[in-house]
Amino acid sequence: MIEKEKWFNVDAVKAKADELWNAPCIHMRPDALEKYQMFFDEKCQKSKELTDEARTCIPGAVQHNLSINYPFPIAMKKIEDAYFWDVDGNKYVNYLQAGGPTMLGSNDPEIREKVIELLNGDGPITGLFSEYELLLTKEVMKLIPHVEMLRLFASGSEADMAMARLARAYTGKPNIIKHECGYHGWNDTFEYDYGIAGTKESLSVGVPAYYHTHVQAVPSDDIPAMRAQLEENEKTGGTAAVVVEPFGPNGGAMPVHQDYLQQLRDLCDEFGTLLVYDEVITAFRVDIGGAAGFFGVKPDLSVFGKVIMGGYPMAGGVGGRREIVQHFAPPAGADYGKVHVGGTLSANPMCCLAGYYSLKKMQEIDACGKAAEASWKLGEGIQKIFDKYNLPFSVYVQPAIVHIDVTGTFCLRLTEDNLDEFNAKYPERNQALNEFAMGLMAEGIVTLSGRRLYTSSAVTDEVIEETLEKFDRLFSSYVPA
Ligand SMILES: Cc1ncc(COP(=O)(O)O)c(C=O)c1O
Incomplete structure (x- = not known):
């Protein structure tokens, strides 16, 4: 049974977002960034070739707003159950769900x-x-x-x-x-x-x-x-x-x-x-x-x-x-x-x-119940990782939707008073988000732009465990060496 109250601590979510925005931007360690960059350079060559060619005839190389495009988009080939495979054969856990539509996992037989x-x-x-x-x-x-x-x-x-x-x-x-x-x-x-x-x-x-x-x-x-x-x-x-x-x-x-x-x-x-x-x-x-x-x-x-x-x-x-x-x-x-x-x-x-x-x-099969349960478990697991590494990032959950904010931009409201501050800070925050999304892809987790995870009934406890191990590795990269 979902504890609705747990999520509806909206004031806490907003306070955390303010805190994150007002603190200096947090980046991944350079050695980790280099390691994740190498995944793209070494393991995603077919994707690179395809999207380089696509760039000549498709604006921005992809037709989908939700693609992760840094350092370049990955060309996906197959989707099944809780997973994606790209054209180079790399496997990813699927938390994009095509932008939300698939609640039974992908390509349900x-x-x-x-x-x-x-x-x-x-x-x-x-x-x-x-x-x-x-x-x-x-x-x-x-x-x-x-x-x-x-x-x-x-x-x-x-x-x-x-x-x-x-x-x-x-x-x-x-x-x-x-x-x-x-x-x-x-x-x-x-x-x-x-x-x-x-x-x-x-x-x-x-x-x-x-x-x-x-x-x-x-x-x-x-x-x-x-x-x-x-x-x-x-x-x-x-x-x-x-x-x-x-x-x-x-x-x-x-x-x-x-x-x-x-x-x-x-x-x-x-x-x-x-x-x-x-x-x-x-x-x-x-x-x-x-x-x-x-x-x-x-x-x-x-x-x-x-x-x-x-x-x-x-x-x-x-x-x-x-x-x-x-x-x-x-x-x-x-x-x-x-x-x-x-x-x-x-x-x-x-x-x-x-x-x-x-x-x-x-x-x-109570797909909504299963997907909601998975989202709670993921949210709790991710929060534990933040606590373990003492990271001030924010995670909160709505049934079957997990929000992760590493830049403090989710609850921002632009006014005349903060526009200059926003313009000064936003490019660095955006880059930090790109780096985070890149790290996620390299670890084998596909999300919605590094900001949101959609779950489905295919996200079992084993899939969650595998995901949390990947998150643990990624977030350990934010701890100063
Ligand atoms: C709340 C909401 N309304 C409308 C749309 C537009 O839907 P579509 O992408 O199918 O045009 C979206 C897409 O993500 C959405 O999130």
Whole structure:
């Protein structure tokens, strides 16, 4: 049984982040850095050749935002159960889970067989209705009861974009409030104040400012700030939706207090605003019933992605109250009073089948419970290593998600007052993170950018033990010689 309270010491997490940011940046010892660098030079030659060539025709050499690119990206070949193998034959423990979607471990044989059967028989894509979209929809509705209707999309980014359009159409109000630092995909609406709180439009390169005329970012976990913004928005036609990642912005890296969602719910009801959970990461990961199952607070709409299709393409969806979701256009598109959405490959039979059978199997084997248990064990083990080597780094856990902060940048909030300090400190912190991520890869641990570990039901006690040995070696490299 997960001890929720253990994680919800949000104040301790934030205090630790402040401490880390205010202390000098901690680097790995140069001899260790050299050793890890040698792994890339000596053991990753095919990866180097492939990515050198890719650099000539693919911007940055890789198509994936989550690749570890320092000193160069590794070309992966095979993925199975809890492991990766690269093109040079090196083996890695998988804590990326393709960015979150795979809860049964990678390439689960039962789901694969179902997909192969479909490919050999009926075929992967029709562009028309298939029974699998119905089966998947009904399964999602069973698991997350506030989903009374569901529209599927090709990605989380698309689903977030569609959700914003739907919320505005349904409420007739123009404004959307998000959290500072929150990520809701790379669509123009939400490409605003993400990654680091307070960045506002500074990372929205190429997005015209008018996209954000009616989008505001407020600090997370701050009810007075949310109320003030809702009140302000009343002057410009009101707020269609408050959109949040329910465990906190940036995949929960900047956590929120446990009672925050209920307070948001009350505030949204007071202002006639929809409460939306962006559950692209959390649905069917932190809890088979998503954040509403975990916290017991229902939103009006939920945005899905990742796990909903069991790791098969394409994964996105918007679900929630019938009276809202029914405003999406019917497939024939002839009803011009409705909210128009599309997607050639959305809800294809292959992904819907994979999503349906994955959700079924996840319930049968309690995949969320197993992955959560693994995350607690990992978190505790990593904290013990920090204590052993007297390292001030931070580790905290949400079910099936482990956050590790070695640079103190997770809970930063940029303001006019600290911008100079941030600009002065950030490049060194970024380099320290690159070095840490490189050390992890060289030890054989694939993470999300050296900042996050996603677990799955394939992460057994043996896998954890193996991982902690690797972490121990890596963190011993931070102890002065
Ligand atoms: C909370 C959240 N919303 C939306 C997205 C975008 O999803 P996708 O990458 O499928 O477009 C992501 C992606 O990581 C996410 O974490």
